Amino acid sequence: MARRRLQGLRVLLTGASSGIGFCMAKQLTRAGAEVLVTARRKDRLDRLVLQTQNHPGKLTAIEGDLTSQAHRVRLAKWCEVHWHGLDVLVNNAGAGAIGPFEQADTDRLRKVMEIDFFAPAELTRICIPLLKLGTRPAILNIGSVLAHRAVPNKSEYCAAKFALRGWAESIRVELSPLGIEVLMVSPSTTRSEFFDALVDTRLDTQSRSLGSMSAERVAELALKALVRSKRDRVLSLGGNALVAMGRWFPNMTDRILAWTLKPRNNSK
Numbered sequence: 697m698a699r700r701r702l703q704g705l706r707v708l709l710t711g712a713s714s715g716i717g718f719c720m721a722k723q724l725t726r727a728g729a730e731v732l733v734t735a736r737r738k739d740r741l742d743r744l745v746l747q748t749q750n751h752p753g754k755l756t757a758i759e760g761d762l763t764s765q766a767h768r769v770r771l772a773k774w775c776e777v778h779w780h781g782l783d784v785l786v787n788n789a790g791a792g793a794i795g796p797f798e799q800a801d802t803d804r805l806r807k808v809m810e811i812d813f814f815a816p817a818e819l820t821r822i823c824i825p826l827l828k829l830g831t832r833p834a835i836l837n838i839g840s841v842l843a844h845r846a847v848p849n850k851s852e853y854c855a856a857k858f859a860l861r862g863w864a865e866s867i868r869v870e871l872s873p874l875g876i877e878v879l880m881v882s883p884s885t886t887r888s889e890f891f892d893a894l895v896d897t898r899l900d901t902q903s904r905s906l907g908s909m910s911a912e913r914v915a916e917l918a919l920k921a922l923v924r925s926k927r928d929r930v931l932s933l934g935g936n937a938l939v940a941m942g943r944w945f946p947n948m949t950d951r952i953l954a955w956t957l958k959p960r961n962n963s964k
């Protein structure tokens with residue numbers, strides 16, 4: 697299949713106030729795309745507008761909470777009025793949570809599912825009529841390695857990202873006759889503000905991971921997957937190793953993951 701051109705592409709990108717989304721927005725406008733970005737922090741979006749004003753593409757920012765249906769409708773309305781359609785929807789906004797499932801209250805599961813699953817799914821539903829009018833339309837979901845292999849102490853986040861991946865797999869086939877592609881990229885640990893914005897998580901909680909990628913690099917790989925229409929990509933070597941190990945040696949993977957928990961349990 698021919699490569700998708702970023703120049704002139706009309707993109708709605710969520711979660712652009714920091715990390716992967718912030719970098720992706722800059723890379724898109726540098727390549728000449730027209731981008732509508734959103735997030736809750738207006739000061740960060742203003743900074744993005746400033747940093748992209750000399751790029752060949754064009755960036756518009758609308759701040760708001762993506763877990764609100766009114767905000768999601770506002771974004772789609774903007775695309776309808778200004779673009780009369782949409783070429784690419786990037787579902788990037790998200791948040792994690794860390795800690796044992798038993799010790800969290802019921803709110804944490806709901807909050808994580810709201811932003812990581814219901815928000816992208818419902819925004820997509822509203823955008824489908826606009827994507828039908830787009831040029832070689834696509835939905836790019838930012839998943840996670842944890843959408844392929846779950847790990848302990850991140851049960852809510854794993855559940856939400858597994859849900860996102862299952863939903864994407866289903867609508868991929870539904871939307872294919874309409875010419876709308878459904879793509880997914882799954883990063884491993886990425887240096888961003890993700891671990892500063894954990895939902896209902898103790899402040900001293902740390903995530904354990906071997907290595908990390910820059911948000912800039914993840915954004916680059918995500919856009920490469922969009923250009924080349926890659927349906928479901930795990931972006932790191934370590935991530936691919938974890939997924940393969942979990943698939944072929946599930947019990948051994950469980951034992952290794954349980955072992956990584958031990959020092960934390962001992963220090964109680």
Ligand SMILES: NC(=O)c1ccc[n+]([C@@H]2O[C@H](COP(=O)([O-])OP(=O)(O)OC[C@H]3O[C@@H](n4cnc5c(N)ncnc54)[C@H](OP(=O)(O)O)[C@@H]3O)[C@@H](O)[C@H]2O)c1
Binds near residue numbers: 716789
């Ligand atoms: N960092 C990692 O290790 C990692 C690994 C795998 C996958 N991912 C995925 O990558 C995506 C981007 O994360 P990141 O690493 O770039 O983290 P980040 O720097 O924390 O960025 C998250 C973005 O989502 C937005 N967001 C969060 N809640 C929102 C809400 N209720 N309404 C609107 N926007 C909201 C944030 O903006 P505001 O706070 O301004 O609203 C921010 O722009 C997420 O889907 C995440 O699950 C991250």
